[in-house]
Structure formats: C-alpha cells, structure tokens
Amino acid sequence: MRTVGVEEELLLVDPESGEPRSMSAAVLARAGRGDDGEQVFERELHDQMVEFATHPQEDMDALRAEIVRCRTEAARHAGELGCAVAALASSPLPVSPSIALSRRYRWMAEQYDITARQLVCGCHVHVCVESDEEGVAVADRVRPWLSVLSALSANSPFWQGRDSGYSSYRSRVWQQWPSAGPTEPFGSADAYHRRVADMVATGALLDAGMVYFDARLSERYPTLEIRVADVCLRAQTAVLVAALVRGLVETAAREWRQGLPVPGHSVSLLRLASWRAARWGLEGDLLHPATLRPAPAADVVRALLDHVGEALDAAGDLEQARAEADLLLRAGSGAQAQRALYERTGSLREVVTGCVRRTQE
Template identity: 60%
Template sequence: MRSVGVEEELLLVDPYSGEPRAVAGTVLASTPHDSTLDKELHREQLEIATRPRTLIEDLAEEVGRWRGEAAHRARRAGTELAALATSPLPVTPSLSVDERYQRLEEEFGRTAQEQLACGCHIHVAVESDDEGVAVLDRIRPWLPTLLALSANSPFWQGKDTRYSSYRSRVWGRWPSSGPMEPFGSAENYHRRVQEMLATGTLLDEGMIYFDARLSRHYPTVEIRVADVCLQSDDTVLLAALTRGLVETAARAWRAGEPPDSAGIGLLRLATWRAGRSGLSGRLVHPLTWTPAPAEAVVRALLDHVSEALEDIGDLALAKEGLDTLMGRGNGAQVQRELLARTGDLRSVVGECVRRTAA
C-alpha cells in the first residue's frame, strides 16, 4: 500500500483580537528536537508534518496529535492556532529570519511580503521517477476539484474577496506556480526543471511551485494545490482521495492508457473556477471541460478513484467524509456562515481556532 503524508501550514493569531501574531520563533523555541513543527515564510505561521503512513486511521491520529501539540505550544506563547488559509483580519506580515526567505523578498518584493497564505501539501509514495511523472501527467484534470473541496480562504485584509480560495490567487503570483503540460517521461520532467532554473528567474529547485511535482527529498509525488483545511477530518479525506488519485493514475499508466491532453489554458481556467466557486457553484467538469454543479464534479472524482479506494480500504471513509463535507460545507462556506451569524470577523477567527484542534 502506498504511504501518504501531510504538511499543513497554520496561522498564529491573537486570542483576543484574532489578528495574526509574529511569534513563530517563540513557539518553536520551546519545542523538542524530535518535533515536526517548523517555521514558514512568515513569522505568523507554523508548519506541521506527519510521517508517511499506510493506514489512513494512523494518519488521522497523527494530524490531530500534531495540531493539538502546535495549539498547546502556541498557547504557551500567548497565541492561538487557526487552520485558515488566509487571515480574515487585516495584517502586515513579517518575514521569518532566514537567508533564503530574505533573498525571496529581495527578488520578488511584494509577492513575498504579502504571501501570508497557508496550504496543505500531500505526499504519496511512488516506486520511481518514471511512475511519479506518469502520475503527474494523469492527475492534472482532477487537481482543481481538490482545491474546491479544501477552499478555506474567502477573506483578505478584512474584506470578502468573493473567492472561496483567495489563497490560490495569492499563490498564483509566483512565476513557477500552477498547472503544467504532460511531461511524458522523467527525463523530460527533469529537463524542464533545469530549463526553468537556467532562466535565472528562480532562486533554486525549491521554487518549482507546480500544482503537483516530484518531491526533491522523498520518493513521492507532492500535490500542492489545496488550501489548509479548517477541520482535520477534511485533511484526512483530502489525503485519502489524493492517494486514490495517485493509485488510479499509476494503474492507468501501467495499462497503457494515455493522459488527458488538456492544455494549460483549460487547466488554469478550471483552477480559477475552483478557487472562485469552491463548493458553492459550478466547476469545470474534468471529463467534459464544461460547467457542472460542484456536487456532480465531486461525485465524479469519487467514481474515478473508487476502485483504488476500495482496494486500499478507504472507500467507506471517503464516502462518509464527502457526505459530511458536502453537508457542512468547506472552510470558506463555514467562515461565511459564521460571519453571517455573528457579524464579526474576530468571532469567525475564534470559532475557527476551536475547530482547528477539535
């Protein structure tokens, strides 16, 4: 069974005002050496990472444990932890003290300065770079659906953006972000990466910000398209669906089935629509490339990966998780409902703090 691991970026917020606070260094100073808590681009953020897990139940336990540990450490530093992909309240972010981050700010200016946005990255094991690239080529049409499911960033600088995932728009400012064309082989993938680096535009290979890429450090594909999810159950659902996508794609490659030939233009439109609508409107259906209700697209994703999920043992969990998510709404829907009920973004942040470690 393929292992799967999760990296989540989370906000540190003031327990009274709900505004982000630049205290990541203080939080991390008290963590033990074996902790997976880490800094991020801005001092208002923390990152947690699970170990590779084959059983989704073990992954769920670890996501919850690390969220709880991070929340505990944050409280000791006088803050709270919030799984929000952007801050609902106004903020002027502070870059972390790190030579590479300082170089990012020098080169990319406001793009780096304003990049206080929290994503969820999912690693799924592959047997080789050849299999990994074959997977990347075949999961491209479905990545916008993962974004729609995870969308959790409707507010930016105290205003409703009209987007479900405004993080995806902020992230899209980086020159190497977004979907890519099919690579065809591992050799072509690595050649393309070297060609991009040779332009001198990117600092290093760590700035290969494709929606999905080969990991530089692990034998995995890394799917990077999602917002951080408000509730840990949705993170686990996202991981299960992503592993199902990877396994389905690998089986199609071994069976000699070609990838969808959709170009970057179509994929960018589908990604924009997913970030705009989330689960509240229509999405671009990856089988027809025409508009369809979000629920129909989500159910098509489940159908697409159901055989792999059944073989892995995650099908029942995925069905239950999707029913719960579609009934409750993703993070963007929850945040807007909270604002409509309370009329106060501080109250929205406070409830999201509670749900983050629930």
C-alpha cells in the first residue's frame, strides 16, 4: 500500500473582523514541537498563514483524523493569541500580505515582486514512489487528470474584497510563478533532473525547491508531490483529493509497468483544462481528460473515479471516494459554500467567520 501525506496551508484571521493577521511567528512559537519532538507547523511565505504536514498514512481514516487534529491544534494555538484559522485558499477581504523574515523569502520577494506578494493557500499531496524513474513515469501519465482535482477542491472565489468570477482564483494567481503549471512529458528521470538543473541555471530560481510543476518529485521525501489543489474547506474533501491522488499514482504506475504509452496531450491544452476547472469548478463543463473536449463536471468526476476505480478498490477507498464525490456534486464545493454564505449574509466578514467554523467541523 502506498503511503500518502497532506500539507495544508491555513489562513490566520481576526475572529471578529475576518481580516488576515500577521501572526504566524507567534502561532509557531506557541505550538512548539509535538510530543514526538517533531515540528508539526511551519512558516510559509506570508506571515498571515501557517502550514502543517501530516505523517505518511496508508489508511484514509487515519489521514482524516490527523488532518482534523492538526486543524484543531492550529485553531487552539491561534485562539490563545486572539486569532483564528480558516481553510480558505484566498482571503475574501482585502489584504496586503507581509513576507516572512528569512533569507529565502526575502530573495523571492525581491526577485518576483508582486507575484510573491499575493496571499494564497494550497493543499499539496505526497504519494510514495519506488524510485525517481517511477515517479517521473507517473508524473507524465497523470497530467490530464489534475485539472479535475482543481475543480473538486475549488475554494477561492473571492479576491481582494470582490467576487473574482472564478471558483479557484488561487490557481490563476499561482500560475504567475514562472515555474508553475503543467509540463510536457519528461520520458525519464534523467531528463527530468536535467530540466530542473537547466531551470535553476537560468538564475530565475534560487534552487530546485522553486520548481513548482503541477506534479514534481519531492526534494525532501521519496514521493511524487501533486500541487494543484486549493486548501479544502472541509477536511473530508482533502481526504478525497488525497485518495484520488494515490489512485492516480497507482494507476499510472501500473500503466508504466505494462508499457502503455503516455497520453500525448500538449501543455497548451492542459492549461486550458486547468483554466476551465478554475473558472467554473463543479458548476459548468470541464475538459474531459480522455478527449480534452467539454463535458459536464459530474461526468468528468465520475470518469476520474472509473479511471482509478481498481486502485481505489484495492486500497479500500472506492466506496468512500464515491460517496464524497457525490456529496460535492450535490452540495457544492468550498467556492459554492462561500458564495452561498455571502448571498445569505451580504457580508464578506460573515463568509470568513462562517468558514472558520467549517474548517473544524
């Protein structure tokens, strides 16, 4: 069974006004280290956010429990400082983000300027792979399906105090980073590492850790890292995304071992698939990964479940994944929940405070 881990970036907000607060250093100092001596929470680029990473898990119930525990701990530490946490991929209220104090982040701020000063929160999923060769073979094969994960996780409709018109505006902001987005197939681990080395050699990136491919080999772990999802409003949605990513990795690895060809979809079309997922989420047509032609979102989500069904079933995740996907298709994504809160209250502050509560449900 492949292990899977999740990294979530949470927004730090004022519990009354809903405005982002620069409290990451204080929250981390209060959190300290866990009982096992590990640092559970980490600083990110901006002072208005905090990140945690789960342990590698085989069982999705264990993963869900750890995500809930980490969210609860983050809320407790923040609450002791008069702050709150929200699983929001962008701030509904206007914000002027501040850059965390570190040499790396200051370099990024100087190099990328306004691109580094836009506050967004993502969810990254790590799945273990046996080797770099397997990881690259998987990355080449999962490319057409990643936009569906973006649609399922969409949770950033508001930007700087107004409705952006997108379900996942975070993903549009993220595409401004020069190394972000889909890639052409690499074909081998050697070709992948040469590409990364060439990118770093341009001087536009500080190191390989700034290669932000949608699917990349992790610099820290023996994993393939998928980086397309918004941080999810509900913990259970994050678990669904993690289960689907593991299913995609296992399915692609089997295809590689069987000698099946890599899908030949171009980056140009994959970018359009990503854009459509960001624009409409689950409320309109997506581009079907098999044809890259428009199809209803429900049909595309079910096509993904069918594609990875054998792997999900082997892991014991199929029934739960289908149930959660059906719930999202009926009840709506995080973006739809945010818009519903705004329609009901007419207040972006109420959107934030409502999402603070939902983050820990």
